[in-house]
Amino acid sequence: MQRDAYLGISRLGISRLGISRRALVIASAASVAATAARIEAFGQSAAPAGSAPQAPSIAKVSFTVNGTARQLELDTRTTLLDALREHLHLPGTKKGCDQGQCGACTVIVGGRRVASCLTLAVMHEGHAITTIEGLGTPESLHPMQAAFVKHDGYQCGYCTPGQICAAVAVLDEIKAGVPSHVTADLTTQPTATAAELRERMSGNICRCGAYSNIVDAISEVAGRQA
Amino acid sequence: MKPFSYERAKSPAQAASSAARVSGAKFIAGGTNLLDLMKLQIETPSHLIDVNGLQLDKIEATPEGGLRIGALVRNTDLAADPRVRRDYGLLARALLAGASGQLRNQATTAGNLLQRTRCPYFYDTNQPCNKRQPGSGCAALGGFNRPHAILGASDACIATHPSDMAVAMRALDATVETINPDGAVRSIPIAQFHRLPGDTPHIETVLQPGELITAVTLPRPLGGTQVYRKVRDRASYAFALISVAAIVQRDGSGRVALGGVAHKPWRVEAAEALLPRGAKAATEQLVAGARPTPQNAFKLPLVERTLASVLAEAKG
Numbered sequence: 436m437q438r439d440a441y442l443g444i445s446r447l448g449i450s451r452l453g454i455s456r457r458a459l460v461i462a463s464a465a466s467v468a469a470t471a472a473r474i475e476a477f478g479q480s481a482a483p484a485g486s487a488p489q490a491p492s493i494a495k496v497s498f499t500v501n502g503t504a505r506q507l508e509l510d511t512r513t514t515l516l517d518a519l520r521e522h523l524h525l526p527g528t529k530k531g532c533d534q535g536q537c538g539a540c541t542v543i544v545g546g547r548r549v550a551s552c553l554t555l556a557v558m559h560e561g562h563a564i565t566t567i568e569g570l571g572t573p574e575s576l577h578p579m580q581a582a583f584v585k586h587d588g589y590q591c592g593y594c595t596p597g598q599i600c601a602a603v604a605v606l607d608e609i610k611a612g613v614p615s616h617v618t619a620d621l622t623t624q625p626t627a628t629a630a631e632l633r634e635r636m637s638g639n640i641c642r643c644g645a646y647s648n649i650v651d652a653i654s655e656v657a658g659r660q661a
Numbered sequence: 662m663k664p665f666s667y668e669r670a671k672s673p674a675q676a677a678s679s680a681a682r683v684s685g686a687k688f689i690a691g692g693t694n695l696l697d698l699m700k701l702q703i704e705t706p707s708h709l710i711d712v713n714g715l716q717l718d719k720i721e722a723t724p725e726g727g728l729r730i731g732a733l734v735r736n737t738d739l740a741a742d743p744r745v746r747r748d749y750g751l752l753a754r755a756l757l758a759g760a761s762g763q764l765r766n767q768a769t770t771a772g773n774l775l776q777r778t779r780c781p782y783f784y785d786t787n788q789p790c791n792k793r794q795p796g797s798g799c800a801a802l803g804g805f806n807r808p809h810a811i812l813g814a815s816d817a818c819i820a821t822h823p824s825d826m827a828v829a830m831r832a833l834d835a836t837v838e839t840i841n842p843d844g845a846v847r848s849i850p851i852a853q854f855h856r857l858p859g860d861t862p863h864i865e866t867v868l869q870p871g872e873l874i875t876a877v878t879l880p881r882p883l884g885g886t887q888v889y890r891k892v893r894d895r896a897s898y899a900f901a902l903i904s905v906a907a908i909v910q911r912d913g914s915g916r917v918a919l920g921g922v923a924h925k926p927w928r929v930e931a932a933e934a935l936l937p938r939g940a941k942a943a944t945e946q947l948v949a950g951a952r953p954t955p956q957n958a959f960k961l962p963l964v965e966r967t968l969a970s971v972l973a974e975a976k977g
Contacts, residue, residue, distance in 0.1 A: 489707055491664040511667040511709070514696070534697050535764060547737075547766045553693045554767060557667055558711055605762065613741040616757040616897065621746040637897035638761025 496557045500525065501569025509556050515549075516540045518556035519566060527567040527596045531640070538639030541597035541604075542566050548604035550638075567596035570603065578659065579603050582652035590643035598639045602653045605635045609657070627657035663705045670712050673840045673875050681842030681871030683708045688873060690733055691767040693760075694776040701784065703793055717875055720744070726881035729838075732771035732874045736760070736826065739770060748882035751906055754889035755829035761898050771874035774827055774837065774854065775866065778820035778924075779900055781805065791817045792862040802954075808902060811953040811960050813923040818862030819954070822855060822925050823900050829889060831926035832906040832918040836878045842871035848878075855925030862924070885910040886975040890967055891920070903960050905967045909975035913937035917968065919947065922960060940969035 492511045499505065500523060507522055516533075519525045519542070528551060531539030535553040542551045543565040571577035576584070579599050589595040609627050617634045618625045625631055632653050633646075641649065670676035670688075680686045685707030689695055698704040717731035720742050728744060739745055740756035760768065782788040782800040789798035801809055801819050809819040830851050837849040855866055868874075885908045893899040904920035915936050918928040932946035944965040951961060 489664045489666075492666045494667050511665055512662040534700065535693055535761075538761070538763060541763055548763050549767050550693070550761075550763045553696050553764070555667075555689070555692065555696065555709075558689070558692065558713060560669070601763065608737075608762065611741075613737060614746065614753065614757060615762075616754075618757075621750055621753055622743075634897050635762055638763045 494557045496560050498559045498562045498564055500564045501566060507556065511555065511557055513556045514552050515542070515544075515554045515556045515559060515564070516551035519551065519564075525566050525568050528600075529593055529596055531594065531597075536640070537594070537597075538601060539594050539597040541600045541639065543600055543604050546604070546607065548601050565600070567600055570599065577603070578656050579652070582655045583649070586648045586652040586655065587645070588649040588652040589641070589645050594639060594641045594643075598636070598641065598649055601636060601639050602649070602656070605632065605653065606657055608635065627654065629654065632657075662699045663702060663707070665706050666708045668708070668710055669714055670710050671714075673712075673715055673717065673873055674844050676710050676712050676715065677840050677842045677844075677871050677873045679710050680873065686710055686871075688712050690769040690772045691735070691764075692772075693764050693768050694772065698777065701786065703784065703786065712873070723878060727879045729876050729878045730770050731876050732769060734770045736765040736768045736770070736773060737762070739826075740765070749829075749833060749879060749887070751832060751887035751889050751908060752826065752829040752879070754887070755825040755891075755904075755906060758889060758891040758901075758904070759825040770826070770877055773824050774830070774874065774877070776824055777865070779823045780809065780820040783820060791860075792820060792858075792865075795861070795863050805956070806954045807956040808900070808921070809954065809957055810923045811951045811957055812919075812927055812948060813857045813925070814952065815858045815860060815862070817860045818858035818924065820858065820862065820924060821921055822865075822923070824926075825889070825891060825901065825904060825920060827851070827855070828904055828906045828918050828920035828926040830877065830879075831928050832908060832916050833879055833883070835880075837874055838876040838878060839868065839872045839874050841869060846875070851877075851926075852928070858924045865924075883908050883916075885915060886977070888971045888974055890971050890974075892963060892967055903963050903967060905964070905971050907968070907971045907975065909936070909972060915975075917943065917947065917971075919964060922948075922964070936972070940965050940972055944968055 493508055494511050495508050497506045516530055519528050528542055529539040531537035533552045535550040540551040541548050544562050571580045579602050583599055609625050612624050614621050614625055615631055615634050617630050629650050632650050687706035687709060689709045690712050695704055718733040719731045720734055721729045723729050736756050740753045746753050780801055782790050783792050788800040791799050799818055810821045835851045837854050840846050888907050891901045891904040893901055901921035903922055906918045909915035916933055918926050929947050932943050935942040935946055948961055948964055
C-alpha cells in the first residue's frame with residue numbers, strides 16, 4: 436500500500452500534487468507513526484489481562500530558546516531534541532544516534548553543552564537554551580561558524596551544528612579552568628592546545644572525517660579570543 | 662519509550678516517599694543512562710521523579726576534614742572543583758576519563774554510581790540476560806565476552822560495572838548517604854554499596870526501594886601520588902577494558918582499586934600490603950580467584966603491567 440502511494444506520487448510528481456517536500460516528509464512520518472501505533476496495540480493485546488497500558492502523560496514546561504520565551508505542553512517522553520525540532524521547528528539541531536554517542540544534537544543549556552537527545556524537555560523548566568540558530572545568522576555569523584566555513588570544518592554538514600555548539604562551549608570550559616583527561620597538571624589553568632581540543636571534542640563524531648579542519652577552526656577562534 | 666507520568670520533587674524526603682508510594686517509579690537526575698535505556702524499553706518506569714530541583718548540588722567541607730559531595734553535583738563540576746583537583750586528584754582523573762564533555766555536564770555523582778552495565782547482551786532485548794530479565798539466561802557466557810568480568814562473576818552474569826568515578830571512590834573509601842521513604846537516613850560504605858551478581862544480577866546495589874542518594878562523602882585527603890590509569894580500545898570516550906586507581910605514598914605503601922574487571926569496583930586490602938614488593942606480588946593477590954574467559958584472559962597480564970606502570974609513575 437505504501438509502495439502504491441509512493442508510485443502514485445512519483446507518477447504525478449510532487450509539484451502537481453501541490454505539496455511541499457516538507458509536507459510529504461511529515462505525511463510519511465505520520466504513516467510510520469500509524470504503523471508503530473498498530474504494532475504497539477498488537478503488543479498490548481498480547482499483554483496479560485489487568486496490565487492496562489498507561490496512557491501518554493502531558494506536562495507543561497517553559498524555557499527560553501535563543502532568547503525567546505517558549506511554553507510547551509508535551510508528552511512527557513519528548514526529549515529536548517524533539518521539542519526543539521518537532522515542536523519549535525528549529526531543525527538546525529540534528530538527530531544522529533539518538534543515544535548520546537555522536538554529539539550531533541549538542542545544544543547549550545545554561546552555558547553548558549549537553550546532548551539534547553538524552554534529556555527530557557520537561558526537565559528544563561526555566562532554563563536558557565541556545566541552538567545553532569541562536570549563535571549567528573547567515574548575514575552575521577558567530578566567529579566559530581565563520582571559522583568552520585573558512586577552514587572547511589565539514590563536508591556533508593550533518594554533524595556541524597553540534598560540532599559548533601560544542602566548540603563554543605569547549606572554549607568557555609577552558610576559559611573557566613575546567614580540566615580535561617589530557618591536562619597534564621590538574622592545578623594549572625588549561626590552554627586550548629590541539630591535544631586539549633581533540634580530547635574535549637571527542638563527544639562529537641564526524642563521519643566525513645573533517646577533524647583536522649575542525650581543530651584548525653576552533654584553534655583560530657581560541658587564538659583570537661586569547 | 663513507554664508513557665510515564667512526571668513530577669518535580671520538592672524535597673529529598675518527599676522524593677523518597679513518592680518513589681515508595683507509586684509503583685514503577687524511578688528517580689531521574691542527569692538521565693544520560695536512564696533515558697537511553699528507556700528508549701530501548703530496557704527500563705520502563707511508569708512514573709519519573711525529577712530530583713534536579715533538590716539543591717543537592719553543593720560540595721562542602723566536612724568537620725572531619727573531608728568533602729561532602731551533593732548527589733546532584735555534575736561530573737564536570739566535581740572534576741573541576743579546586744579542592745578535588747588538589748586533594749583528590751584520583752577522583753578528578755577518573756571523572757575526566759569517563760564519557761564525553763556533553764555527558765559529564767549532565768551526569769550526576771549519584772547517577773554515576775547507579776549507571777548500569779554496557780554488556781551488549783543487556784542492551785539487546787532479543788538476547789537472554791539475567792540482569793534485564795531474571796531467569797532468562799546469560800548470552801555473554803557463551804558469546805562475545807572480551808570486555809566482561811574476570812573477578813567475582815557468577816554463572817548468571819559476567820557483566821562489569823562501567824563507572825570510572827566509582828573505582829576512585831572505592832580507593833578513597835567514600836561513603837554513600839541516603840534517605841529512605843520513612844525519612845530515615847543512613848550511611849553506606851562504598852565497599853558495601855555495589856553487589857556482586859550471584860544469582861540475582863538484576864539487584865546491583867544495597868539500596869532499598871525508594872531509597873534516594875543524597876550525598877557521597879570523602880574522608881580527609883590521603884596525600885601521596887594519585888594516579889587513575891584507564892586502558893581502553895580508543896584514547897577517548899570509551900569504556901575501560903581495565904582501569905587502575907592507585908594512591909601511592911613515599912614509602913611505597915598505598916591503595917589500589919580496579920575497574921572493568923568485576924560487577925563492582927574491585928579492591929583487595931590484603932593485596933595492598935604487597936604494593937612495596939611491586940606489581941607482580943600485589944597483582945597475584947588482587948586477582949586471586951580470577952575466572953577469565955578465553956576472550957578476556959588478556960586482562961590478567963594487563964592488570965599487572967598497568968599496575969607496574971602506575972607504580973613506576975608514582976615513584977617519579
